[in-house]
Amino acid sequence: MHDANAPLTRPLTRPLADLETPALLLDEPRLQANLQRMAARMAQLGVRLRPHVKTAKCLPVAAATDSANLAAGVPGAGERGPITVSTLREADQFAAAGWRDITYAVGLTANKFAHVHRLLDAGVALTVILDSVDAARALSAAAADWPVPVAVLIEVDTDGQRAGLRPDGAALLEVAAALSGSGVRLDGVLTHCGGAYHAHGEAALRAIAEQERAGAVQAAQRLRAAGFAAPVVSVGSTPTALFAEQLAGVTEVRAGVYVFMDLMMAALGVCRLDEIAASVLTSVIGHQPDKGWTLIDAGWMALSRDRGLAGGFTDQGLGLICDADGRVIGDGGGEWIVSSANQEHGIVTHRSGDPARRLDLPVGTLLRVLPNHACATAAQHPHYELLGADGAVRQRWARFMGW
Amino acid sequence: MHDANAPLTRPLTRPLADLETPALLLDEPRLQANLQRMAARMAQLGVRLRPHVKTAKCLPVAAATDSANLAAGVPGAGERGPITVSTLREADQFAAAGWRDITYAVGLTANKFAHVHRLLDAGVALTVILDSVDAARALSAAAADWPVPVAVLIEVDTDGQRAGLRPDGAALLEVAAALSGSGVRLDGVLTHCGGAYHAHGEAALRAIAEQERAGAVQAAQRLRAAGFAAPVVSVGSTPTALFAEQLAGVTEVRAGVYVFMDLMMAALGVCRLDEIAASVLTSVIGHQPDKGWTLIDAGWMALSRDRGLAGGFTDQGLGLICDADGRVIGDGGGEWIVSSANQEHGIVTHRSGDPARRLDLPVGTLLRVLPNHACATAAQHPHYELLGADGAVRQRWARFMGW
Incomplete structure (x- = not known):
């Protein structure tokens, strides 16, 4: 396991022309500016930021992100703050280096239950997502004898682009009801509006951010009305995070690619x-x-x-x-x-x-x-x-x- | 560095359903059949096979390839036989594990000269390729004081798909003339007919294999007629290797994806x-x-x-x-x-x-x-x-x- 106290970086100053090509470059001033821009926006909106580490898969980038969030006063920021991961391998690597509040944002299946259990045993506050009665029942059964419960968010579909349940559909409440026993704890809902990647112009980006927010909040409210606790409302993508006009009812925002930006973000008008x-x-x-x-x-x-x-x-x-x-x-x-x-x-x-x-x-x-x-x-x-x-x-x- | 005598594999028998997904599977009986098919073809044609390790980037796959080639009596086969690489990192890894006859089949530029020098110093019989007077002059100058010469093949373009010089053009002889001094040794020509990936049907594959052969041989003959030694005529791709009807004048064949095959090869009719x-x-x-x-x-x-x-x-x-x-x-x-x-x-x-x-x-x-x-x-x-x-x-x- 990685030593959580070991330095994450080592110095290596050399001219660019000394590199063999091809090589992946990361411009630190631009990275820092991107981190600060998102941190300032989240501090202004007053919402917790849970950066998605799938873009960089790099401990020092995550540490720099935490520093920027702390400096800007982003709610929930910490020296090893909350993160989102796209693989349990990311969870392993970041947990070993001291990050403990981790949401795994891909629908969970049974062949990953043992891995989830290991992470919980290692002291990780792990949140997982699912969107079917089958998955909810399977996880509830597997987790019945786990000493620490796993937090669960129900995935909600707010744009028809990928996984998740309709905020206004019957299945949402059926999945919530299928989560049972001491091994699982329903924490709320999660959504990702990938449709933002097809939005032409600022007005369209603002509209899709509002669609993402409204759908997630509606789903959480329906759960609460039905008697389920749903304290967490997690939304986000880089475009919706930066273009949302308000995030009423949202408790956290996830965003990943903003740390680097790219030609897609430039095409959308999200960066230069x-x-x-x-x-x-x-x-x-x-x-x-x-x-x-x-x-x-x-x-x-x-x-x-x-x-x-x-x-x-x-x-x-x-x-x-x-x-x-x-x-x-x-x-x-x-x-x-x-x-x-x-x-x-x-x-x-x-x-x-x-x-x-x-x-x-x-x-x-x-x-x-x-x-x-x-x-x-x-x-x-x-x-x-x-x-x-x-x-x-x-x-x-x-x-x-x-x- | 990897210990060349260490075992390349370690046992780990478990049921498929125990794997976490996603996972990359390699079916060993199919791998062996693919290796044997190519080895049998090369033994029949009587031409050296220099497998391209860029597909697998894996020591045990290369070792299995050598075993199949030895068993079939492919010319030039050995326990750590000749290989082709697409990166100098592959050259490092394979050299450390005992492969010593290595052709780096991407046009060389100056920021890789020091790396090439290190490989030669480590005892690797390294062949590099280039297709311009500028690159030939730069390498000749850099290599002037190297104790072991680097072998050079001039890249020839036989289908207009990528890099290389026309077999019938003036530049071919100009580049040969620009290689000078004790640090470089002109060994011949290399070509790759990527056009084979657009060939519909067996007749088209046979035709493109012959086009690749004829162009490479023509280039080598022109070099020899102009007084340059050009003992090596290197051609190949998986489709042309398997569909060539004769390889007169060719001294070695390179092929990579045949070890695994894929949907593109199936679409071309190269595999089922x-x-x-x-x-x-x-x-x-x-x-x-x-x-x-x-x-x-x-x-x-x-x-x-x-x-x-x-x-x-x-x-x-x-x-x-x-x-x-x-x-x-x-x-x-x-x-x-x-x-x-x-x-x-x-x-x-x-x-x-x-x-x-x-x-x-x-x-x-x-x-x-x-x-x-x-x-x-x-x-x-x-x-x-x-x-x-x-x-x-x-x-x-x-x-x-x-x-």
Whole structure:
């Protein structure tokens, strides 16, 4: 197990040009600004923030998040504050490093019960979610002899995009009733409005944030009216967290990608391009002049295959090209994109596809690629190279992977 | 460094149902059959096989490959035989475990020269590739004082899909001439016909294999006619390796994905669905009956976002659904696919999109997902759970990642 008192980082100052490519860069000033922006917003709204650590999967990023939340006076913030995880492996890793208030926000099934039990035994205040009578009964039966109860939130569907029960449906109360015995404790409801990723413009983002809030609060009120305690109303995504006008009835907000931001968030109007903190450093490895191609050593293994948003948003291919200092190359929000990729090769073309507009730079030139989706791109890398304000590499921060 | 004499595997027999999901499964009988099929073909053609370890990134898979090649009498096979790598990290890992004849098949740039030098110093017989006068000059200058020369292959483009020089162009001879000094040794040419992934039918696969062979041989002959030694003519991909009718003039074949096979190879007619050795074990975590959705705990993090082949091939979404024993569910090559995904959620629908044809299985039911692209799906996982002929988990085999 990781020593909770061990330092989370180790110093490693070196020039950017010393890195082998491809490498995942994390711009610390931009990271800090992103953390502060969300912390200020949550402090203003007066709602607890439970950051989703699935984006970074990195202890030092979570520690920096806690520091920003504490400094801004976010309700519930702590030195090892509340977190959301997408895997029980994240729960293991963060628990071993001292984070104890953890919500696992993917519907629980029986083959994970033993793992949940181990985390509770290790002193983790673990919250799980489910959305079916079957899962509620199975967990109630398995947990009957657990000495510490597991907290349960019922997942609510507020936008028809993924899992969860309708806030106004009969199943909500049936699932609550199916949770029984001393091993489980119904704590309330949780929802995630992934529909925010399809919202064009500020008004649409505000509307979807309100839809998420209203649905979750309605579900909690129906549980309470039926005699169930439902103290927790957990909502969130980065767009809805930043664009919600009010969060009446909500007790906590979850958000993940705001720590790094990405081209999807920029397309939605949630951030500017120069606020994106994560990028992939790459080298020009060749050219095919006839086709207007510049080849780079960042293929889908380094970038992921996430193509970002479809339908009405600008196509950024597999990522947008910046110079080595992180400045977008070209006019109007960038002109060169990674238009296709093999495992370790990226093919850079002009956005127009015009072969005459090749990015004609010498072999060996360093570039950065801004990611469509920071969660997906970061997942392809074992660590972050942390850049200071001077652009030099200050530290290497480890990520973890797997389940 | 890894101890080259340490066992590469450790026993861990357990029932499949004991695994937490998602998990990457590797069916050992199918793996062995795939290895034997390629080995038999190469032995028949009488050409050296240099397996591409980028697919598995796993020492025991490479060791099993060597054993199959030795048993079949493949030219050049050895206990730690020749390999191809896509990253210098693979070279490090395999070299530390005893593999010494390594070709790094991505165009080299200056920020990797020091790493190449370290590998040569450690006794690795390393071959690198390049396709520009600039890269040839830079490497020649850097390597001038290296005590052991680095072998160089000039990358040749035989299908217009990626990097490399035209076999019939002037640049080929210019790059050869730019390699100079005692630190570099021109060994020949290398090509990869990625166009094979767009070939519909056996005749098209045979034609593209011949195109790959002929182009590489032409390039080598032009180098030799101009006075350059070019003993190595390296070609290959899984489809062209298995469908080449003759390989006159070729000295080695590279192929990677054949060890696992995948839905893309099945679509091309290179394998059957029941020959695919890698799959993702997942659990049903819920349903949205109105939409015909079955939710599983394998999202893009477990499956990758690789959507496989476009243009005329059957859309398999993010993967094809099998039962827990690996049998495709439904008629006509499978009926249920992962039609979309979030980070840890997959949405399974009928191929037709008809919501009435929901895969109505209880929460907790185990399923397997066949991958579109085994290289991409396997890269999302830290290890393989190796299944024996009885379907039980026999071992856990580690993968590595990064650069």
